[in-house]
Amino acid sequence: MAGAVGGGRGCVTLRGAQIRDLLDSKHNVLFDCDGVIWNGEAAVTGAPEVVSLLKQRGKRVFFVTNNCTRPRENYVQKFSRLGFTDVAEEEIFSSAYCSAAYLRDVARLQGKVFVIGCSGVMKELQDAGVPVLEEDEAADREPGISIYNYPLDPDVKAVLVGYDENFTFMKLAKASCYLMNSECLFLATDPDPWHPLRGGRITPGSGSLTAALETASSRKATVIGKPSRFMFECIASQFDLDPDRSLMVGDRLETDILFGSNCGLSTVLTLTGVSTLEEAHRYRDSEEPGQKDCVPDYVVESVADFLEALEE
Ligand SMILES: [Mg+2]
Known part of the structure; x- marks a missing residue:
């Protein structure tokens, strides 16, 4: 080694x-x-x-x-903004990009992916042509809808967990249910437990959300990132x-x-x-x-x- x-x-x-x-x-x-x-x-x-x-x-x-929070095209802008003048999109490999590549090229997913994640993950999946379950969060808040009766989509064949500032109990519940089907793939963009913020603060990383879902589903995620x-x-x-x-x-x-x-x-x-x-x-x-x-x-x-x- x-x-x-x-x-x-x-x-x-x-x-x-x-x-x-x-x-x-x-x-x-x-x-x-x-x-x-x-x-x-x-x-x-x-x-x-x-x-x-x-x-x-x-x-x-x-x-x-x-870091799965932005798609590659946004990374190019960030590189440029910070003074890196000659970085091309093809040189950037984020966990969001690689997760989409895995679902398309390795898993050859036949069905939809349920995403706990952010816009960076969504955009890369879209660019890779991987069908994502469109979530209607307003519908989840309608009277009478609860963890006992929310609708599940039988076409979901994979769950992908990444960094999600809008993580909810409902998302955790849904993802757990999809993973009850042992054929449903379980992927995590990355295992990062936390990230440093300014002023001594931290933010929980994808790994902490993945850990919650691993516990709830009694399964282990396949990690895509480092x-x-x-x-x-x-x-x-x-x-x-x-x-x-x-x-x-x-x-x-x-x-x-x-x-x-x-x-x-x-x-x-x-x-x-x-x-x-x-x-x-x-x-x-x-x-x-x-x-x-x-x-x-x-x-x-x-x-x-x-x-x-x-x-x-
Ligand atoms: Mg680092």
Whole structure:
């Protein structure tokens, strides 16, 4: 596993020439977005230049994000707004896009999908031509309608759970009922438990909603986003990607770094986001099975540390 590269040491802090050597040995660089190249609406200092310079050096750059709240076309606008001038839609792989691709290309869904999610998920499903159950929430509030008698659509053949700020007990109840049918697929866009907000606040992530539904249905969701391998397979199905020549750069050990390990990629942890060096060391020093896969091969303070190696 890539997480154990370097005799199982991992967590090697990279500087100067070491960064250049690493980048020289790779052809593809996969970046997580939140906490790596930007934080909310602010680009990480130097990140736009790093992306441009990597491309000028002939590297292929991809963005792999578990954030399902916006479709790819909106991501292009965000990249542009934050100063990333040369990012194309085809380089962006979000959990919403990959979920739609899974339902269309892998599951070949014959029927509708019931969605707990947001507009980003809906738009990607629509673009992929995956039929979505149109929910009439006003009808659910009509007198006499309750959890005992709401209508269920027999054409629903999949349930997809993502980030949903309008999550309700009724949605949970309906999804649970659809999942009583063992033929009904159960997918989650991503397992992220929570996301940081400003001022020390957090917001529950898709993983917390998935956990509720897993409990209610006594089933386990198939996770599409990181750390599942599917996002890498999704990229590899469109671009010729050699894992040995690919680098994963992320800020969250349990998703980004584990994803890299699962896919056989070299991994770099940046310290501009969620996970800390201390947490990485805890995984490194743990004796529990599987924990080593969350250990990054390398650590940098920020992707801006790549700049010097690229500017020479
Ligand atoms: Mg992140």
